[in-house]
Amino acid sequence: MVGTEAHCGADVNFSPYPFLVRMVASMLRGLIAPVAALVGASALLGYLASCSADKQVPPEAPVASKSQSADGEPEAESPEVDGEKDEKAPKVAKLEKIVPNIPTPEVPKPTPEQANEIDRQKKSVEDVLDSGCSTAVVMGLSEQIVAEANCMDPGAYAKLPELPNLTLSKAVFPYMQEPARDAFAKAVEGSKRKMKINSMLRTVAQQYLLYDWYKRKRCGIKLAAKPGASNHQSGLAIDISEPGSWKKQLRRQGFRWMGKKDPWHFDYRGDEAKDRRGLDLKAFQRLWNRNHPDEPVGTDGDWGPDTEEALRRAPADGFALGPQCEEKL
Numbered sequence: 001m002v003g004t005e006a007h008c009g010a011d012v013n014f015s016p017y018p019f020l021v022r023m024v025a026s027m028l029r030g031l032i033a034p035v036a037a038l039v040g041a042s043a044l045l046g047y048l049a050s051c052s053a054d055k056q057v058p059p060e061a062p063v064a065s066k067s068q069s070a071d072g073e074p075e076a077e078s079p080e081v082d083g084e085k086d087e088k089a090p091k092v093a094k095l096e097k098i099v100p101n102i103p104t105p106e107v108p109k110p111t112p113e114q115a116n117e118i119d120r121q122k123k124s125v126e127d128v129l130d131s132g133c134s135t136a137v138v139m140g141l142s143e144q145i146v147a148e149a150n151c152m153d154p155g156a157y158a159k160l161p162e163l164p165n166l167t168l169s170k171a172v173f174p175y176m177q178e179p180a181r182d183a184f185a186k187a188v189e190g191s192k193r194k195m196k197i198n199s200m201l202r203t204v205a206q207q208y209l210l211y212d213w214y215k216r217k218r219c220g221i222k223l224a225a226k227p228g229a230s231n232h233q234s235g236l237a238i239d240i241s242e243p244g245s246w247k248k249q250l251r252r253q254g255f256r257w258m259g260k261k262d263p264w265h266f267d268y269r270g271d272e273a274k275d276r277r278g279l280d281l282k283a284f285q286r287l288w289n290r291n292h293p294d295e296p297v298g299t300d301g302d303w304g305p306d307t308e309e310a311l312r313r314a315p316a317d318g319f320a321l322g323p324q325c326e327e328k329l
Contacts, residue, residue, distance in 0.1 A: 122315035125205060133219035135206035136171040140317030142203040146173060148283035151325035156276060157201055157235050161185055165194045175201040177235040177276065180268035183253040184238065187246070195246060198264065199239040202232035204280045204303075208311055223262060227281070227311075228303035231267050234276040239264040278302065284311065291319045 128137040135142075149156055157175035160166075166188055168174060174197075176184060188195055202210075207227045214224035224230075231237040238255075240246060243264055247257050254270035257263075278301030285299045288310045297306045 122317060124313050125208065125316050126312040128316045129209065129212060130218075133213070134171050135202075135209050138203075138205040138209060138316045139171065141205045141314060141319070142173065144287055144318045144322050145203045145205060145280050145283045146175065146201070147323040148287055149279050151323055152283060152286075153276070153279060156279060160200070163189055165189075165191060167194065167196045168200075169196070169198050171206070172197050172199060173201040173203070175235060176238075176268070177272075177274060179270050179272035180236050183255070183268060183270055184250075187249040187253040187255070191249065193245060196241040197238055198241060199232055200237070201235050202230060204228065204233060204284050205311065205314070205316075207233055208308075226303065227308075228278060228301075231277070233278075233280050234274075236268045236273055238266050240266070281307065284314075287319050287321075287323070288314065290324065291321045 125138060125141070131137055146157055155178060157173075158178040158181045160174040160176065160181055163185065175181075204227050207225070207230050210221055210224040211226055213219045214221040227233075232239075241264070243257065243266070250266050251257070254268055254273075255266040256269050258265040258267065281303060282299055282301035285297050285301070285307060289296045289299065292310075295310075297310050298304075
């Protein structure tokens, strides 16, 4: 071959450099290919790693399961379009949209046994007999008696309207029988004089305190009727501070002044007046029996030894089981 002869012939003018260049170039091509492949692979792996890092959830935000959202609430399903699920993040349904009105759980009423135990831990009427000279110490119990009485005889005690020239003492219940209430308001409203009421409707609990103080000559009580016998318990009577300046107006509206023996006292004697003495007593008896079914007293509206003993033991601020209008008489 020509090439061989040229290569082997000693007399031919031969240079080894082109051959070496070709050989080195061939070797370099063999090395560059794998190095380029490695560099390319490394770059590709780096790119993929960066893309994956962008989609990861930060470690401090725990990933919720399919069945629960991050706050533990059930997660809503992703909406489907033409049989395929939307790629957007699923929206968590708000609780108030699912249940717009969440009812407030009712606090169960105590049983009579529990009520009895609760009442034993309170101050009784007997405990507060010597605590002062105001019947306001039995205000809680008195409010229950009035409410129970209105359950038994709806409208028996009507509330007095607010009048600018009328003030009431702390322990006064601003209630009277409706005809008496209306007549009293006519006598007072429009007058330039001011009136202060010291007593109006009085419950058996309040009357019991006054009667006890009267018997023991406490608190300056000079006259007090026995519980169940006072017109204040019927919602027909008032005691005022300045009776002399109001006698004329009150008489015109059907009230009778009791005279010097009880100068502060006026009774309503209109045609529509009803003797409701005993109604508050019966209301108390019902309250007692509701809370003490194992120690019942008669619900006859009469004042007797059993009712007196029950009243002395009754909680001054009211029974655990209060008024119930749905109870049958």
